[in-house]
Every structure is written in C-alpha cells, then in structure tokens.
Amino acid sequence: MQDALFPDDELPERSQAKPVPPALKKPAARAKTGGLKVNPQTPAPAHLELAEALPELARLGTSSWTYPGWNGLVWDGDYAENQLSKHGLAAYAQHPLFRTVSLDRAFYRPLTAAQYAAYAAQVSDDFRFVVKAPAVVTDATVRTETGRAMQANPAFLSPELAVQDFVLPAMQGLNRKLGALVFQISPLPAALHARLPELLQRLAAMLQALPPLASEAPDAVVAVEVRDPLWLRPEFAAVLREAGATYCLGLHAKMPPIEGQLPLLRALWPGPLVCRWNLHRMHGAYGYEDAANRYLPYDRLVDEDLETRAMLARVINATTRAGHHAYVTLSNKAEGCAPLSVAALAAEIQAQRAG
Known part of the structure; x- marks a missing residue:
C-alpha cells in the first residue's frame, strides 16, 4: 500500500449484480426461548467464518439496533421495538460480525455518563461505540420536532457544550469502549454557505478545546461528518489535521460518492477511518x-449497491493494512437491511484480501 489511498489504482468498475450467497440470506426465525429478555439469533456458520477472516482493526456494525424486522x-x-431499545444491545453485540454500533440516540438529546455506562455494561x-454529538452542538438551526427550522442556533459549534454535554460524559461512561465521537454537521442554511471560512474557524476552536482521549479511551478518534459538499476543500482537511481529528466518510445522497470524498481522506492519510x-x-x-417506505421491515x-460496497471495502482494507482502526456502521436505508449489508461488506x- 502506498502513502495515499489508491494513488496508482483506477476506480473499480461497476460490478454486475450478484445474488446474495445462501449463507447470507435471512434464516428461518426460531421461537422465543427463556433466559435473556432479548435472545440472540444463533450465528450462521458463514458469519462466524467471515468474522474470523476480518482484519482485527476493522469494526463493522449498524446504526442503532431497535428493529423487529431483524428477527x-x-x-x-x-420482539417489540421498545423491548429491543431497552434490552436488545446485549443480544446485538453477540452477533459475530458486530463489533461496533452507531449510538444515534445521543444526537437527539445529550446522554449522561450513567446512560453511557449502562450501554457499556451490556x-x-x-x-467499541460510535457516538453522534447532540444536534444542539452540530445543527446551525433550532428545529421543531418535525425537523422544520425555526431560528439560528446560538450554541452551534459551542466548545463548552461539546465538552460538557458530549465528550466528557461519553468518555466517563464508555471509557475504553469508546470508538469514535462523530460531530455530524447538519445541512447548512443557504445564508451560511458564504460564511464557510468563519465556520471553519469556529469548528477549529471547538475541536481544539476537546480533551485528549487516549488516557481513557486509547482506541477512540474524533471525526467530523458533513452534509454539504462545500465543506470538501483543503481548508477543512487542515482544520481536522491540526486538531488531531479525522473526516467521517458519510455515504448519503446529499454527498458525493466515495470517489468524490477520497481527496479529503488522502489529505488526512495515513489515519483511522x-x-x-x-x-x-x-x-x-x-x-x-422514501427509503423507509421501500425497505420496511x-x-x-x-437495492444492493455493489459499487459502493466494493469501494468501501478497498478503503477499509487500505486503512487496516496501514495499521489504523476502521469504524464502519451501516443503516437499514443503505440497501434495505443493515445486518445483511454488514455481512455482504x-x-x-x-x-479483496484473498484476491
């Protein structure tokens, strides 16, 4: 592997659609048994084999775990959704391919150290947990419960709130089980697009105010995810690099595909993913x-995205071969079923490693 991601390689051609191998298809559900409040599915032999073959530094998982359709x-x-929300994490974590999860709940309301500790105990x-920062820190607008913007958010990119309401509780509660702290910056109002240099200064001040993670969480990394392509410029990479943070590769329709975000990853190379x-x-x-309506339950x-899957696998392999952690979580809305997407990835x- 060279000193940048794929400097000498062409981007992969679009793969031809292939059927999901039988071992990765949904097995027949079993009747509930006693014991745990939520019982894990017996691991498929193919998943056990895949887990053994994965790089130790590669941690795959899903966005949350509260879906009855994963029966x-x-x-x-x-199981009902509320039962999975309260008791499903311990069963989720017994799946051989799941070594991380995106704790999305923290985005909607700050969690306490005790709440994080309760998750860690399961x-x-x-x-390792991937945790989203509260929206009160990462959204430039204050929104209604339906998501409608009401007014400017005076706490946007606040160093004090980022530390007190997010980083310190997560570190104290999760401790060594903390993997990534993700500041997902919501789509910016149009009026702020022309003020990106000012926002980069505010982002730099916030990131540089964060306490060091290594003593409490040696595997942890701070990452920034964005939902506007206008952030993808060298000045943004410089802010991240100077603060010791990284870029969160966000695969979302608002953003370019992986190849369009690779220049930013290369600017921060080598480093964690x-x-x-x-x-x-x-x-x-x-x-x-639309995705929810199409993919439920x-x-x-x-909708398998073989091109994205192949490119993401290449980035993961390049990162782990260079000796860095890769934290990767997938949503049900990526291809229709996050557990099957994880298995296919x-x-x-x-x-690719065998090829």
Whole structure:
C-alpha cells in the first residue's frame, strides 16, 4: 500500500449484480426461548467464518439496533421495538460480525455518563461505540420536532457544550469502549454557505478545546461528518489535521460518492477511518421517508449497491493494512437491511484480501 489511498489504482468498475450467497440470506426465525429478555439469533456458520477472516482493526456494525424486522437475523424471536431499545444491545453485540454500533440516540438529546455506562455494561470489552454529538452542538438551526427550522442556533459549534454535554460524559461512561465521537454537521442554511471560512474557524476552536482521549479511551478518534459538499476543500482537511481529528466518510445522497470524498481522506492519510453509510444514493437528498417506505421491515436487501460496497471495502482494507482502526456502521436505508449489508461488506473485504 502506498502513502495515499489508491494513488496508482483506477476506480473499480461497476460490478454486475450478484445474488446474495445462501449463507447470507435471512434464516428461518426460531421461537422465543427463556433466559435473556432479548435472545440472540444463533450465528450462521458463514458469519462466524467471515468474522474470523476480518482484519482485527476493522469494526463493522449498524446504526442503532431497535428493529423487529431483524428477527431471524439478529434476534431469535419476535420482539417489540421498545423491548429491543431497552434490552436488545446485549443480544446485538453477540452477533459475530458486530463489533461496533452507531449510538444515534445521543444526537437527539445529550446522554449522561450513567446512560453511557449502562450501554457499556451490556457489551464485551472488545466492543467499541460510535457516538453522534447532540444536534444542539452540530445543527446551525433550532428545529421543531418535525425537523422544520425555526431560528439560528446560538450554541452551534459551542466548545463548552461539546465538552460538557458530549465528550466528557461519553468518555466517563464508555471509557475504553469508546470508538469514535462523530460531530455530524447538519445541512447548512443557504445564508451560511458564504460564511464557510468563519465556520471553519469556529469548528477549529471547538475541536481544539476537546480533551485528549487516549488516557481513557486509547482506541477512540474524533471525526467530523458533513452534509454539504462545500465543506470538501483543503481548508477543512487542515482544520481536522491540526486538531488531531479525522473526516467521517458519510455515504448519503446529499454527498458525493466515495470517489468524490477520497481527496479529503488522502489529505488526512495515513489515519483511522470512520464511515457511516446512511442512505442509498438512489433516494436523493431528502429520501429517508422514501427509503423507509421501500425497505420496511428491513429484513432483506432490496437495492444492493455493489459499487459502493466494493469501494468501501478497498478503503477499509487500505486503512487496516496501514495499521489504523476502521469504524464502519451501516443503516437499514443503505440497501434495505443493515445486518445483511454488514455481512455482504464483510464478504467483500475478505474477497479483496484473498484476491
């Protein structure tokens, strides 16, 4: 591997659609049994083999874990969403391919150290969390419960709130199980597009105010995800590099595909990878509702994106071969079923390493 991501390689050609291998299809669900409040599905042999073959530094997982449609894939029974929310994490973490999860709940309301600690107590020492910063820090506007913008957010990129309401509670609660702190900057109001230099200064001040993570969470990294392509410029990379942070590769219809974001990753190379595959690009910039309607109950792959999967596997392999962590989480809205997407991505990683 060279000193940059794929400097001598051409981008992969679009793959031909292939059927999901039988071992990666949804197995028959079993009846609920006693014991745990939520029982894990017995691991598929193919998943155990894939888990053994994955690079140790590659951590794959999903965005949250509260989906009843994963019955027969992750849960060994039919459970209500609220039951999975309260008791499903321990069962989720027993899936052989899941070594991380995106804790999206923190985006909507800051969590306490005790709440983080309760999550940490449900997983093994080898598990790592990807945690989203509260929207009060990362959204330039104050919104209604339906998402409608009401007014400018005076706390946007506040160093004090970032430290007190996010970083310190997460570090204290998750400790060594903290993997990535993600500041997902929401889409900017049009009026702020011309003020990007000012926003970069505010972002730099916030990132540089964060406490060091290594003593409490030696595997942890700070990452910034954006939802406006206008951020993808050398000045943004410089802010991240100077603060010791990295870029969160955001696979979302609002952003360019991976190859369009590679220059920013190269500017920060070598370093860890944080990636959140949130939404299939076919759904457009505002396609969450369309994706939900198309993919519910999230129990099968509907729109496989083989090109994105292959490119992401290449980035993961390049990162881990260089000796850095890769934290990658996938949403149900990426291809229709996050657990099956994780399994397919793991198979692609293995195939590329063997090729």
